[in-house]
Amino acid sequence: MNKKSNLLYHLYFGAFLFYMFAPLAIMGGAAFNDNKLPSVYPWKGFTERWFVDLMNDQVMWTSLRNTILVALAVVIISLPIGTAGAILVNSIAGRVRAVLYVVMVAPILMPGAVIGISTLLFWNNVSVPPGLHLSVLGQVSYIAAFVMLLVLARLQSFDQALEEAALDLGASHAQVLRRVLLPHLSPALYAGAAIAFFQSIENFNVTLFTRGTSNTLTVYVFSKVRSGITPTINALALMLIAVTAILALVYELRRRRQAKIEAAREAEARRAEEAMAI
């Protein structure tokens, strides 16, 4: 593709990143603002007290741990469920498909309070006490729909001949799934995992009702609407961002180094090959 339009796309991507990050600057700055309001404005001077508060807040760290455990559980459960759902919707024809699809995506619309309350009541009826496990189930009920939608979009581009080729080579159905279909779906699965993870972290209402006495980060922090949410949460978010950004940087640098080594090796191999041929 030609260079000029590529440049436009690069610029657009840059602008988009700016758009994504501008609000983060606002809220990141708040982590250093000596103001109980989580905002850079009005600026009341530099402070590290929100970081100090964060470090001293044991509940916050426990909540963070809970949050991540719940999110991982949600990812682990909603990936297979969403994928299975997508495959079913993809292979079933006719009216059943439409009904199935509607029932699957409807939970996205369901207000968190409704999911939370209904999950709590239902599992209470079958003698499952509230707790983070219920939060996981409640969250999966609608997060699986995201996975389903992402996988469904990707399934559509799958070349069935590949499945046939694998079967023909003697692979069992499970092997076909693992070696051929899932690798093809992997971009959707990664995106699904990421979206499931972050949606879970985000979740307030469902968790609020189902968590029992445990806290997750969002619930812990955002319960404080009456007294006001303080910038400790900004401090935490900033730290998570920093960790992610550093990981991204390390990955990119390693990749570049790897690529250089790879290229050198390939050139070497080709020279050797050519030398042999002559």
Place this chain on the structure above:
Amino acid sequence: MSAGIDLDNVCCDFGTFRAVDHVNVSIKPGEFFSFLGPSGCGKTTILRMISGFNEPTEGVIRIGGKDVRGQRPNQRPTALIFQNLALFPLMSIWENISFGLEVRGVDKATRRKKAEELLKLVDLPGAADKMVSQLSGGQKQRVAIARALAVEPQVMLLDEPLSALDLKLRQHMRAELRAIQKRTGVTFIYITHDQGEALAMSDRVGVMSHGRLQQVADPRDIYNNPVNGFVASFVGENNVFSGTASPDGSGFARFDTQHGPFRARMAPGVTGKNIKLYVRPEHTILSETPAGENSVAVTVGDVAFEGNFISVTTTSDTGAQLVAELRNDGSTKVPATGGKLYASFDAAAAAILPDETAV
């Protein structure tokens, strides 16, 4: 190990369209059998039925004498090379090749070794760690062949495996495939629309048209004694004349055409509306003087050079087109365009055949 395959009155419908129509054929264990036929005649469909991806609408398929209805593709001892190759784009070349072993639980080192061997066999050493997208069309096809060979099946089904290869490589792979087949004794069912390939490689050839099997015979018979006009003209070139036949009872007949009367072979049972006379260009002789019989005065038209032979298109005074093939062996005198010559053929080299098919 190898198994025979029987197709017993096999049909296959897609909706109301019959893609394969009452095909009957017995392929012997260890045989190299080719299906030859024009595009869309149902060759691929037959292969897909044998390997289990389509079920026959009617009829029975037996592999090694056992009815395989209901058996799933991964349970059948067949390996199919797909026409579109169907290589796994997310696996490296060697993983593609060793996939069949992987799913059988073979350990990695062995698989890798086997893959490298097969790569050498298909003339792609050093490609093991490339990705499918890095290969050219022909290279991909060779990987597909290697992948099917890896599982050492009892029946190999090959759907035009060489079509994207260049002549040199194709000839190398032909010989290779043939050698592998002989060595392993595996039954090969080969699909091609390249008659040269079918004739050169196969023990027997089945010629298809519109889902129907027209003739099953060994290559020489197919070429020399086609049962009908379709087979005659699909396999090799022909000069064709329309006319009316009067058999003389001795296996020959007089054939009256608008270019005059000819004489040619005519098998006893031959009937049908559309009877024609077929004679091959290489049996058509150009000379400066007329021959005793079956001789037509012609004007030389296009002279096409095709490598080992030269194809001369001539037109008779009555407007018929006759093509003669001359050997390019140095000694042959190539006629000049516009030259006046006589085209003739031996009665034994020409056959009167029913048209039978609607191609």
Place this chain on the structure above:
Amino acid sequence: MSAGIDLDNVCCDFGTFRAVDHVNVSIKPGEFFSFLGPSGCGKTTILRMISGFNEPTEGVIRIGGKDVRGQRPNQRPTALIFQNLALFPLMSIWENISFGLEVRGVDKATRRKKAEELLKLVDLPGAADKMVSQLSGGQKQRVAIARALAVEPQVMLLDEPLSALDLKLRQHMRAELRAIQKRTGVTFIYITHDQGEALAMSDRVGVMSHGRLQQVADPRDIYNNPVNGFVASFVGENNVFSGTASPDGSGFARFDTQHGPFRARMAPGVTGKNIKLYVRPEHTILSETPAGENSVAVTVGDVAFEGNFISVTTTSDTGAQLVAELRNDGSTKVPATGGKLYASFDAAAAAILPDETAV
């Protein structure tokens, strides 16, 4: 309208790998030019550079005398038929064909009519409203051809457009393409690895190997006077002998091999490490008595029937393999396997050539 194309020292690198290596060739307006070469030799890459999908790493490409560097594919007056066809799966057949007109703003009725015409041309009438997935491999290829023809380009670039067609159809399409080319006067650049096709259709042929152009000449010259061993053996079959040459100054040379001395043509400038003697199977004569010169006693091995000719593989007492091609014209006596014969060839039919390439 048609335009000439000049490739001027064109190179193309993928990373550190040079896929096209200093190619120089001038293709005249209205010429039918073929690139012939083995898989992976860079043919597709050349076409992609001409149509603008890759930029040359070095060198200049001129279309109609104008340097096209930086011109986008949709600005170049070329139409490319992709090796993998690249039909649009979500459009119906006629929409595919008329896509090029659609983007030029032609109204629907005209487009539809044009599409139907082209479908008739490629022998697919009635397929207009089908979807791509409903066609067989060969049918798809014909649609791709129709789609490229629809935009009536000045230069048609064809990347093995016939490879999936059966022989009959291929011959029909060959003639069709050739006719279209002649009628429209459009420059055709044709990629194939089928030497028969290249030789039969082209005004000139460029033979490639490893990204380098080995020889550009008209078909007859390519076949009869290859400049080196690579061209000789890629285009057509050869019996090859190693040995040492002693030129006699008259264009011939004595060539000493382990099978005895031969005599053959040898062009004056020929030098190089790897000089060999090449003689074509159709120039190799089998006889019961030895000929005057260039004669070897052989034992008949495999006899392969290939339709219009029969290929006889023989082995000399010294272990050399010699293939002779006999015409299957009824009069030929097919030797029996194991028979003792003499293989010989005419000195004028044999050439001593440098190997030069590393195939």
Place this chain on the structure above:
Amino acid sequence: SSGEINFTGWAGYPDLAGKVFPAFEQATGIKVNFTELPDQDTMFAQAKVAIEAGGIDVIEPTIDRWGGWNSNGLLGPWDPAKLALDNYLPGLADGSAGERSRANGELFYVPSNWGTEALVANAADAKLSDVASLGDLFNPDNQVVVRPHSALAAMGRWLDAQGKLPRPWLDGYTDMDAMVQLWDIALAEAIKAKGNVVQWWSGENEANAGFTANGATLGLCWDSTGYNLRNDGYKYIAPAEGAFAWHQGFVLMKNATNIDQAHEFAKFVSTPEGSAMWATAFSSNPVGKGSSNFMNPDVSAYYNGTFDDAALAKLWWWPEQSAEFIAKRGEYADKYKAA
């Protein structure tokens, strides 16, 4: 005694878990299992589940809301004998407040702390009447930040004070017909003045930012908002009509398992130290006699600056609001917002 108590209360007040509960445990040996929730609506929902699943002994709603809880069958009565009702300041657990704490003669609610919702005004820019009034909220020269339903109540009380209502505003809280009649008037008037509302608030952050970031000059907000903004040029002012006052306290779940401990807990928060600590944790006002000595002087000073005795005497306690009332109130709030 000893044991534990499952207490569900307000989130965001770290001193509760940091100071009050340890003190309580030290005094009584009872451990507090604290579940923090953002609002009493969530508390209600949790209570509805807990009535079947158990797990909650004591919750802390406001006095105007426990009636709805009780009609949902969630609450059990306190045993006055196990409490120390004498500990409470006058007017908080006796008198009309005392009456509102009872149903069918039984005590369902004991106070824990109280606070106000009054005017937060930008000292420089707010346009106030000579004596600041709720009516200033509807002065087009002010840019205000309010809660919809509080704004309507403020309008009603302002009209009431001017004698512009056909019947007392308070009637609306006991009689649904009166409510419709009165709120229709208030709504109509409020809509006329809606143009000067620049923002709704529902939590502390929004209220705070409404002033500092969004440039509001006047608001009807909780005392905590005024407190947080006290150093930024904002004043907390009791209006002439009297500040809205809220009252929060403890209710006992019908299926509570730690009854005695619950009583100990409620009693602790009525002691001078206990109530002072509780109020300090909320930055609000204590309910126990003699607690002022134990209050945070900063908080005390702030309150005393706003509320002199006259202002205290005029406090307008949010009346009890039935479920039906609240549903209707929501409708009016919606219409107000949509206008």
Place this chain on the structure above:
Amino acid sequence: MGDLLRRYGTGLTGTFFVLTAFWLLALVILPNITLLEASFRPYLPVTEIGGPKDVYSFDNYRKFTANPIDSNLLAIPVTMPIHTITFLNTVIYSAVVTFVTFLLSYPLAYYLAKIADPKSLPTLILLLFIPLWVSEALRAFAWYIILTLNGPLNAVLTGVGILEKPIRWQNGVFTAYDAIMIGLVYTYVLFMLFPIYGSVQSLDRNQIEAAEDLGAKWWQTHWRVILPHAKPGIASGCVMVFMLSAGSLLVPAQLGSTRSNWFTQSIQQWMLESQDWNTGAAYSFLYILLCMVVVLLVMWIFKVKLSDIAK
């Protein structure tokens, strides 16, 4: 079914069914049956439950069409039940949000799938995921700050002289829902991006080249070749973003103007503030039903068949 069995065998097909059944039955349908039942009963004090007033009716659902008020719908004055208006506004502006996210995401998806160096893709995508570490509420609050009177946007615009005096962006320049839409677009744009990226990425590059070679201009190539191919991804993305926007509570609550109301806020009000779970549940079910009708209707209008999305 036959197709499923053939492709995946009994074991896997069974697993798919069990997983899906667990999801839809145990997590979605059964838990909601209690509330569904409740939604047809009136909200009554505990003493009256089971009493004569406790009968099934559509009363709770009927509240949706009660209380007509005068209002504006897309600047057209209408008299309609208040919650119906809220519903229509929610749907309309969610649709606008969906469309804007699509406009923003499509070029980006194309960039990621076909232009960006595939090797740096993981890094780029990681970058895009970074904002997700910040909770939705905080991001909404950040936008609130940006759009406030004294906020950075006004500061910049007045600073460079584009605006003479600051504007209350939050209260809407075009509609009362401007700020909500800005917030929703920001929050959910990635949900549009990833499915479109997924489907564009699977398009054979030769398809694009073929179109270009046949003379198509860039937009023609997009319109006729890439977009149709990406349709399933676009549909998935649109459904997700629409549903998420329509179901969002935090963003409308934080960024809403003084004239905006989102339907989720109405539900929340019934459920929590009014403590009337019966009506709250009725509203949620009605909402889901109506939104699904909207989704299916739009799919029908745009000729997206479910069968396109799924294969």
